[in-house]
Amino acid sequence: MRRSLLALCLLPACTTTADTGWDDASFREEAQNVVDRYAELVSAAYEKSSRGAEQMDSALQAFVGDPSAETLAATKTAWLGARDQYGLTEVFRFYNGPIDAAPDELEGRINAWPMDEAYIDYVEGQADAGIINDLAGYPDITRDVLIERNGAEGEDSISTGWHAIEFLLWGQDLSADGPGARPWTDFVDAPEGTAANQERRRDYLTLTSELLLDDLARVADAWSEGQANYRAEFVAQDPKEAIGKVLLGMASLSGAELAGERMTVAYDTREQEDEHSCFSDNTHKDILANIQGIDDVYHGRIDGQAGAGLSSLVARLDADVDANATAKLQAAVAAVKAIPAPFDNAIQAADGSPERAAVKAAIDSLKEATEALVQVAGVLEIELNLE
Template structure:
């Protein structure tokens, strides 16, 4: 994993969120009304709108990462229950746009090769900070699982000794997959999540991580030692997140001659459509239905929960599915609530097979409705979070997850059928070696 380090200037919380509007290209912001159903709609126009949606999504992700940085800085400056709560809320807000962006991973190698540094999971949190043994299940044989970078000035892996005296974005990037273990995740959303929440010690019972604000306190008020290094780690991880997102916003920006958008839109349109459909299907099937739901449910393993420290997994699943719908509809709703749309895959399919186009539209709505059930169940008073749904013997939780999986599988089969309608033969979504 590599990163380009181009650190953004730090802006106040409100200003950072407001950036989401100014970052979009003119094409991405142009509201369309007639051309989405224009009979002369071309595949090239649909692929161009796909790039617009990607740029808008990553721009929102960057804006919210900047807002998270401001909230984290405020926590470190004045640790309190209030500033910790605000930082946690900013982290959850930052997940909204980013999770919608994951549909661009599959089929676009530049995204898939890059995303691990931002969203790799699960992680052995003992690499980063202190852990309590009874609630910690490290990857078998991982020598980095007890490294505790925050408490150490060096990390020893085999014959290699790594100086960790100064915690920087470059250092954290170099420690990802340390020693060849994928669970050694030093950066990204989940490293930040762990630093803000701490371990979730509740197992299958209600409750998320309960790290106290005093873990970031100064002097004698520090409750867990190394509070200054914990704060430095939090900001370094956030800075790396920002620089990575800046890079990807640039790759999808309009008007650049040598970025990924220029490469994509110069390809035959059929190749762009294939990337779109493969991404939609593979996130639906192998990743979301398989890796993120089926694995955790069948193993009854809260260690395989996606947002395991914050108990935010239900929203992560919801917004992953929303990203799939965005690509099909050629639409994105910004973090400040504006809806922009353009030439869509739905309209392109409707030119050849209106019935199939409508079936796909309805299938996506059905999936979103079922994932809304998951969200509503988790967010209700005394609600059932995802790690409770996967508990052994929880028939109600299993029913909610299995219904979500079935809807994702059903929409994937339609995605594969749609591929033939737009001239792509034999498209098969990635199953990630799962059977459905």
């Protein structure tokens, strides 16, 4: 469903002569507090993401029921808001948790990319492209069809999730200066409609949003408190093992995923379709939410309030390593913020330009943050198997 993660050269995990403390009762108690706080943070973040998706779905239902320029604009605004909330959750991946685990592998339905737009709907020069316009192959557009066809013909044959909805709302981004500009009349019946199969397009958009809601709710339920679920198992395991998973999620996202797949690939190819949210031009905010989510986890931060986090645990063993990790994460956040929007213009700018330099600086800063997290793992005598 996704490209293979790019391997990054990481500094060796630092070594320390200090006792890691895992045999000390008070240290393990503090580590358990970090694990408990992490579970609380994850639950709160997925609940917020689910609520954002619900608000988007409400706007979407209003648009489908009464297509207009105004209702389409409201749905786009709701998508962007919900997307920002989801971006903060991506740090909870990469250790076979509820969003990644087989058999459903929900992340592939929720957030797979890059996608071949022509797999879903018409594109420039191909008026009959996609599932929506293939009446013979797909007489009925159903939830089962969307699930079955997701990834059925290759990693870019994406039929569900955030980016399928994004494409249906914005259309192809054919502008050098802004996002896609799909007309609202694509969803209006003839004779006013501007594209064929308007009812099927409305059905597709509605079903994809409903599926996204259900999938996000399943992940949120797996992390909810007071149930016999993944969260209960997570907090009950040895705290060192749990913290190893936390760090694996953080370093995998900052390194191979963000610095590598999501930024270096697009930087090297200069291709608009290699950016994450290429239809809406929201990629710069996607990246920012991702690195902010990593920083929040390191400091146990929920709704802006820091709590029992890795920072305080690491500081007990090596204050310098903690200070370095804190500084590198903050520097990465600042570097990502400094990328001029939209991201596609920045990667396509001339070599030596401030825009290209800002993207490269953010990539380098994310690599340094990843190296700092590897050092954190070293202090805690945790081995990270990073790609």
